[in-house]
Amino acid sequence: MSMPQPEPVDHCAYLPAAMDPSALSLNENPFPPLPSVQSALVEALGSANRYPEFLPLRMRSLLAAQLGVRDEQVVIGAGATGVILQVLQALTQPGDAIVLTTPTFDGYPIFAQMARLRSVTVPLDVHGHHDLDAMADAARTARVVVLCRPHNPTGTIEPVADVERFLARVDPGTTVLLDEAYVEFLSPAERIDARSLVLRFPNVVVVRTFSKAYGLAGLRIGYGFCAPELGRRLWNMQLPFGIGVTGLVAAAACYRAEDELQHRIRIIGAERRRLRAQLSKLGVYSTDARANFIYLPGGRPWREAFDSAGLRVRHYADGGARVTVGTRQSTRAVLAAVSTAALR
């Protein structure tokens, strides 16, 4: 008797749609990769039978040149996620403490658990800002402290001078993860000079990603940079053949298309400002978000409003909601959903 053959599955049918105005829960970029980036990727796929570099040296040089730092200051991972895990694996022991804010990016409690760390949480204030003094106090007995700038989910940024004061208070033996996953959405005046910061504070690792402003979340490309000595320690944890062949070409193609990408970033920023201004007209408070999302604190029936509008946003236990900024179509749908909740 012959075995029944499984039905052939069209796995492409399960790929998420590149353009989806309702997909507002993961802070993805609403635009598909630029044609020039897609062509470079197609070319890279032609040699998919070959391994990538044993360690991503070319990618490291590319990123270092772009950042204006030395090669040995850079580490690369499968998204910022991969870099963060690499840092935790290299620098912590099970049972060490990690200071996180609450709420924070959902990944952090998971990474802490994977590295078997003890999470010590410090609440944000009602406007979604950090209590940097309380974080520095908590960091006294911790191995790692995480500061996201802009923060996820509130999108807030702390002033540069406050961040520097905070860093000066943290013991040099405690690593600070300065998570800049959304840094490209900040204006030049809002940014920290991270290149000089890591030299002045050799315990700081700056983490960035191609997932957000560069719109390549599906390719999993992230990087970190820090002082050379720490960089060399982290590079020892670089996974052999760990960065796929598409990473290097996609990153290079993005840097070649910087003007077009900056244009898209400006569109997203303008859409966020428009959304916040319209919310304010509706009498709805949102935190002072500077990235590609907005945050609505709890107190109104956000879940009901967004669910009934068919919009996928990120809900929090206290009733707050984080909404990714998409195209104008998404903005209209969000405003329509919010006005139903605001009227209640």
Ligand SMILES: Cc1ncc(COP(=O)(O)O)c(C=O)c1O
């Ligand atoms: C603050 C923050 N850090 C890190 C990440 C991880 O990004 P990725 O692993 O896609 O690079 C995210 C993703 O949402 C984030 O919001």
